[in-house]
Amino acid sequence: MMQESRTEATSNGQANQNGASSAEGGSREGQPDSSPPSAEVTTADLLHLQHHQVARQILLQQQQQPQSQPNTGRKSPKTNDAQPNIQVPVSVAMMTPQVITPQQMQQILQQQVLSPQQLQVLLQQQQALMLQQQQLQEFYKKQQEQLHLQLLQQQHAGSKPNKEPQVSAQQLAFQQQLLQVQQVQQQHLLNLQRQGLLSIQPGQGSLPLHQLTQMIPAELQQLWKEVTNTHVKEEHNNGNNNGHRGLDLSSPTPPKNPLLSQHAPTNGQYLSHKRESTLEEHSSHSHPLYGHGVCKWPGCEAVFDDFQSFLHLNNEHALDDRSTAQCRVQMQVVQQLELQLAKDKERLQAMMTHLHVKSTEPKAAPQPPTLTPLSQTHSVITANSLHSVGPMRRRYSDKYNMPISPLSQNKEFYMNADVRPPFTYASLIRQAILDSPEKQLTLNEIYNWFTRMFAYFRRNAATWKNAVRHNLSLHKCFVRVENVKGAVWTVDEIEFQKRRPQKISSPALVKNIQTSLGYGPTLSAAFQASMAENNIPLYTTASIGSPTLNSLANAIREEMNGALDHGNSNGSDSSPGRSPLPARHHISVKEEPLDPDDHEGPLSLVTTANHSPDFDHHRDYDDEPGHEDML
DNA sequence: TCGTAAGTAAACAGAG
DNA sequence: GCTCTGTTTACTTACG
Numbered sequence: 001m002m003q004e005s006r007t008e009a010t011s012n013g014q015a016n017q018n019g020a021s022s023a024e025g026g027s028r029e030g031q032p033d034s035s036p037p038s039a040e041v042t043t044a045d046l047l048h049l050q051h052h053q054v055a056r057q058i059l060l061q062q063q064q065q066p067q068s069q070p071n072t073g074r075k076s077p078k079t080n081d082a083q084p085n086i087q088v089p090v091s092v093a094m095m096t097p098q099v100i101t102p103q104q105m106q107q108i109l110q111q112q113v114l115s116p117q118q119l120q121v122l123l124q125q126q127q128a129l130m131l132q133q134q135q136l137q138e139f140y141k142k143q144q145e146q147l148h149l150q151l152l153q154q155q156h157a158g159s160k161p162n163k164e165p166q167v168s169a170q171q172l173a174f175q176q177q178l179l180q181v182q183q184v185q186q187q188h189l190l191n192l193q194r195q196g197l198l199s200i201q202p203g204q205g206s207l208p209l210h211q212l213t214q215m216i217p218a219e220l221q222q223l224w225k226e227v228t229n230t231h232v233k234e235e236h237n238n239g240n241n242n243g244h245r246g247l248d249l250s251s252p253t254p255p256k257n258p259l260l261s262q263h264a265p266t267n268g269q270y271l272s273h274k275r276e277s278t279l280e281e282h283s284s285h286s287h288p289l290y291g292h293g294v295c296k297w298p299g300c301e302a303v304f305d306d307f308q309s310f311l312h313l314n315n316e317h318a319l320d321d322r323s324t325a326q327c328r329v330q331m332q333v334v335q336q337l338e339l340q341l342a343k344d345k346e347r348l349q350a351m352m353t354h355l356h357v358k359s360t361e362p363k364a365a366p367q368p369p370t371l372t373p374l375s376q377t378h379s380v381i382t383a384n385s386l387h388s389v390g391p392m393r394r395r396y397s398d399k400y401n402m403p404i405s406p407l408s409q410n411k412e413f414y415m416n417a418d419v420r421p422p423f424t425y426a427s428l429i430r431q432a433i434l435d436s437p438e439k440q441l442t443l444n445e446i447y448n449w450f451t452r453m454f455a456y457f458r459r460n461a462a463t464w465k466n467a468v469r470h471n472l473s474l475h476k477c478f479v480r481v482e483n484v485k486g487a488v489w490t491v492d493e494i495e496f497q498k499r500r501p502q503k504i505s506s507p508a509l510v511k512n513i514q515t516s517l518g519y520g521p522t523l524s525a526a527f528q529a530s531m532a533e534n535n536i537p538l539y540t541t542a543s544i545g546s547p548t549l550n551s552l553a554n555a556i557r558e559e560m561n562g563a564l565d566h567g568n569s570n571g572s573d574s575s576p577g578r579s580p581l582p583a584r585h586h587i588s589v590k591e592e593p594l595d596p597d598d599h600e601g602p603l604s605l606v607t608t609a610n611h612s613p614d615f616d617h618h619r620d621y622d623d624e625p626g627h628e629d630m631l
Numbered sequence: 632t633c634g635t636a637a638g639t640a641a642a643c644a645g646a647g
Numbered sequence: 648g649c650t651c652t653g654t655t656t657a658c659t660t661a662c663g
Contacts, residue, residue: 424637443652467638473654474637480653487652 289313298326411453420456425464425471428454429478430491440481440488443469 287307289295295302297317304312317323414421421428432449433441441449447465450457457464472478477495481488 426637463639466640469653470639470655471637472652 298330414454414456415452416455418455418459421454425467426475426477426496429468429471429489430496433478433489433491440483440490442486442488443472446472446489 289297290304290307290313293303293305295304295312295316297313300316302312302316317326413419423431428450429446432446432453433439435449436445446468447461450464450468451461472480472489475495477492477498479490479492481490
């Protein structure tokens with residue numbers, strides 16, 4: 001009654017909530033605060049943000065270390081891969097150590113790949129980077145002076161053995177810091193490459209070399225050269241190295257590129273001497289930059305009949321901006337390859353682990369073998385968090401087509417963030433009930449689950465509680481059972497699975513599915529919802545009847561159709577009259593007694609040529625005429 | 632344009 | 648009478 005609304009409003013301090021007309025309900029849908037902040041964030045944007053977080057942490061380190069600020073009890077800088085609560089201004093958070101030159105900006109503008117907001121962010125990044133570089137230069141100068149002083153003191157005091165460790169420690173810390181900066185720079189550059197903002201190829205002249213040299217101040221370049229030039233033997237140093245003689249630049253992270261380890265130029269003529277020396281060392285014609293009579297310098301490929309002619313290396317690839325830039329590009333290439341390798345290794349490991357686990361699981365588990373890996377690998381909502389919650393609220397499909405944070409974080413996310421969960425009330429109610437030990441909950445316990453699991457439901461209680469009650473009564477999948485302690489609600493899984501699965505053929509969903517099938521970072525909430533709706537994740541506790549199989553097959557079919565229909569990169573056309581795939585590609589379920597010897601799971605997936613376009617349409621609530629047709 | 636699912640608001644009734 | 652619970656209706660919105 002109205003009383004409920006009144007009391008709820010009082011208890012929640014949301015008096016304006018109640019008594020609101022339906023128009024208000026409609027307007028609330030469009031309120032920005034009810035939509036996730038990253039509603040229009042693309043995968044690339046998220047990757048970008050992820051990178052910015054790394055950059056931000058490193059920058060914070062840089063800002064803290066020179067000032068010897070306490071660490072405020074946080075993790076040490078080396079374990080800084082998860083510090084989401086660091087409060088930094090947006091401009092700082094977004095800044096990356098990468099300068100976008102005017103040429104690049106013009107290119108970006110011409111390509112129209114960035115929105116004005118993104119351009120603004122890039123400009124902010126550029127400005128922030130310049131500041132950061134200045135700071136770094138100053139820091140480096142101070143470090144240099146300090147080291148120089150220490151070295152002088154050592155020479156005068158003759159206490160070399162005792163002082164050296166301190167110097168080396170500082171040097172190492174500084175090196176690490178520089179390496180981190182460089183790493184972030186490289187990552188950012190690669191990120192830009194991935195986004196098509198830059199087209200840098202090894203040895204390719206498309207990117208003006210001076211741009212690369214502009215990206216990092218000359219001093220920083222030199223610093224980097226020194227850091228990377230770890231294989232320079234001390235005997236190669238002479239008096240020209242300005243006090244760097246004593247530097248132990250043996251990096252804890254050895255150079256990954258033979259080019260750098262053996263030929264990275266540092267400064268002055270002594271390096272020229274060094275280059276000749278190293279060439280002489282490779283007189284056995286096994287120089288890594290010389291192979292099959294071709295100069296392997298990126299972009300060179302000059303042909304030389306003999307190794308002696310290959311000494312052109314000293315002339316053509318001498319220390320200059322060009323070579324430095326090429327060097328840097330090569331470093332980025334290597335680093336990218338290493339990152340890719342690491343990712344692929346990790347993926348392989350996950351696949352092997354998963355397959356091993358799957359192969360050892362009992363086959364009785366009613367899971368679709370073809371989709372379980374997908375759902376397990378990418379699903380956000382799992383048994384560890386929200387299990388298979390259910391369908392996403394359709395009207396929010398666009399807003400919620402964003403990757404939600406991974407599994408364990410997801411629960412925390414909704415528990416703390418005032419973000420509406422992208423699932424229907426029915427799905428959430430079901431989840432609440434299934435979460436309970438006895439698979440039954442009272443209404444009040446359902447309420448509590450909502451408020452406990454979702455910060456969003458800690459306000460507007462009158463609204464959503466009414467919706468919960470409405471859904472409990474409306475959907476016959478929720479069964480009210482009288483017991484000793486009153487009425488409890490249970491879930492009829494079969495009825496729940498009869499509910500119409502959400503179509504995932506919409507462009508937005510398909511796009512996400514493409515991402516997911518293409519090893520995207522996460523599965524879209526909508527796709528998860530669709531999967532969860534059909535019990536694809538491992539959460540079915542009730543009996544699995546044919547309706548379940550049907551709806552499950554719907555999900556599979558929809559997924560496959562969606563993924564296949566939009567297998568191209570565009571994935572934006574899903575006009576009803578256009579079906580790129582013939583009907584025979586549609587997957588339906590052959591509802592026959594299952595032969596465990598023939599199938600890994602309970603499903604018998606067959607393809608059919610006479611698939612009804614409204615296959616899933618029959619399976620809704622139509623088996624009970626009049627039911628829920630009040631709408 | 633239409634049908635459907637979902638969300639919201641509200642009226643109403645029964646039980647404690 | 649109040650509150651909670653449950654049912655039902657009406658309406659809006661999103662989507663295919």
